[in-house]
Amino acid sequence: MISESSDSLLDYPVVVDSLEDICAEENGKASFTTTIKYTTRVNWFFNGQLVKSGKEFKCSEDLDKYTLIIEKVVKEKHQGEYVCEASNQHGSDECSASLSVTGKNKSFSFLSGITLLLVAGLQLCPPAFITKPEQQTMYVGKRAMIQCVITGSVPLNVVWLKNNQTLPTVPTHYQIHCEKNKHTLEIIKLEPDDRGLYVCKVSNNVGTAECSMELRVITQPNFVKPLGPVAAVVGAPLHLECQVDEDTGVNVTWTRDGRKVHQSPDCKLSFEDKTVSLDILKTTLKDCGNYVCTVTNEAGSASYLGTSVTEPNIQSEKVFSNKAICPPLEPPSFRKELLPIEAVRGSVAVLECEISGSAPFEVAWKKNKKRLSPDNKYSIVSQGALSSLEIRSFESADTGEYECVVSNEVGSVTSKSVAKQRG
Numbered sequence: 001m002i003s004e005s006s007d008s009l010l011d012y013p014v015v016v017d018s019l020e021d022i023c024a025e026e027n028g029k030a031s032f033t034t035t036i037k038y039t040t041r042v043n044w045f046f047n048g049q050l051v052k053s054g055k056e057f058k059c060s061e062d063l064d065k066y067t068l069i070i071e072k073v074v075k076e077k078h079q080g081e082y083v084c085e086a087s088n089q090h091g092s093d094e095c096s097a098s099l100s101v102t103g104k105n106k107s108f109s110f111l112s113g114i115t116l117l118l119v120a121g122l123q124l125c126p127p128a129f130i131t132k133p134e135q136q137t138m139y140v141g142k143r144a145m146i147q148c149v150i151t152g153s154v155p156l157n158v159v160w161l162k163n164n165q166t167l168p169t170v171p172t173h174y175q176i177h178c179e180k181n182k183h184t185l186e187i188i189k190l191e192p193d194d195r196g197l198y199v200c201k202v203s204n205n206v207g208t209a210e211c212s213m214e215l216r217v218i219t220q221p222n223f224v225k226p227l228g229p230v231a232a233v234v235g236a237p238l239h240l241e242c243q244v245d246e247d248t249g250v251n252v253t254w255t256r257d258g259r260k261v262h263q264s265p266d267c268k269l270s271f272e273d274k275t276v277s278l279d280i281l282k283t284t285l286k287d288c289g290n291y292v293c294t295v296t297n298e299a300g301s302a303s304y305l306g307t308s309v310t311e312p313n314i315q316s317e318k319v320f321s322n323k324a325i326c327p328p329l330e331p332p333s334f335r336k337e338l339l340p341i342e343a344v345r346g347s348v349a350v351l352e353c354e355i356s357g358s359a360p361f362e363v364a365w366k367k368n369k370k371r372l373s374p375d376n377k378y379s380i381v382s383q384g385a386l387s388s389l390e391i392r393s394f395e396s397a398d399t400g401e402y403e404c405v406v407s408n409e410v411g412s413v414t415s416k417s418v419a420k421q422r423g
Contacts, residue, residue, distance in 0.1 A: 023125025126207025220300030331411025
């Protein structure tokens with residue numbers, strides 16, 4: 001058996017006596033002391049910033065005892081977290097504590113009205129917040145973290161409330177953490193009902209303190225005034241408008257027959273006061289089609305379809321009652337899907353489907369995700385709404401999954417089938 005020598009165990013710095021939280025009066029004196037062994041260098045930090053020994057702070061050492069003294073405590077300058085970091089060539093160790101500052105000569109009521117500042121030689125400090133949580137705006141489905149740093153004499157009792165009600169114990173939704181003096185309320189996955197006023201309430205034997213923050217939860221935008229059918233005359237302006245219930249972080253996209261509509265001198269897109277609008281100054285025949293408005297933020301998206309445009313009667317542009325409505329485009333669909341087939345070796349196998357929707361269509365046949373082309377093995381025929389794939393001289397290598405993919409300007413659809421060899 002191999003054992004480590006006792007010397008090797010003493011290579012790293014070791015904090016023997018940790019810092020303790022202290023409470024000091026305004027303009028009074030505060031002192032932090034810790035005992036650390038086997039260190040060659042010690043640094044003090046206040047709220048993450050290096051402390052240098054001088055008039056404001058005095059750092060001293062006596063053998064293994066290290067002390068930080070603040071001769072004249074000012075709450076705005078000195079209340080917070082202090083860290084003592086020890087290091088040598090082998091590693092480091094640290095300890096931390098908080099300083100809370102009270103008004104001069106202030107006393108605290110304890111139990112049955114007894115005024116008490118010292119118990120068993122220790123000064124008791126009421127709870128106080130070193131840092132408080134700020135208002136947050138978050139999206140549905142995201143994770144929210146509400147944090148604060150608290151100081152005061154232990155034991156501290158910390159309670160979280162929402163809208164003046166104690167939070168329910170739902171570990172899958174709410175989680176409460178405490179690391180040293182940092183207290184965290186974590187909401188795992190935000191829901192709309194999580195919006196509200198959150199309060200952190202802390203108490204000990206000599207006082208109470210609380211802080212609050214507003215959590216705003218943003219949902220996905222939804223249409224409250226959707227697009228309606230619009231009839232515009234060629235040569236006249238076209239105006240499309242809809243309203244949504246949420247505009248925080250919302251992006252708006254317009255498409256016409258599946259193609260994105262861009263801002264231009266002839267086409268103005270706007271989104272103000274939760275109202276989305278599209279204006280074409282002078283409508284042309286190419287503006288005919290299906291217009292889709294899509295609104296999106298980090299919580300989700302919603303789309304709405306509005307149809308337009310009409311053209312005037314060719315014989316008289318003044319007769320607005322005679323209007324030919326441009327038919328809306330329909331995405332492809334299958335009236336008859338592909339069916340599974342079993343083919344005899346050497347025979348001709350046929351896969352066939354029937355298509356509906358707005359022509360023209362682009363039809364692609366695939367086998368095991370690879371696109372097929374007409375050759376000596378395959379024959380692809382498309383006539384009207386029918387499309388078929390013929391597999392000549394069927395053999396075991398022809399077994400597998402076949403797909404027919406049909407697309408047009410406004411969508412695509414896929415039908416699948418499995419071909420097997422019989423016998």
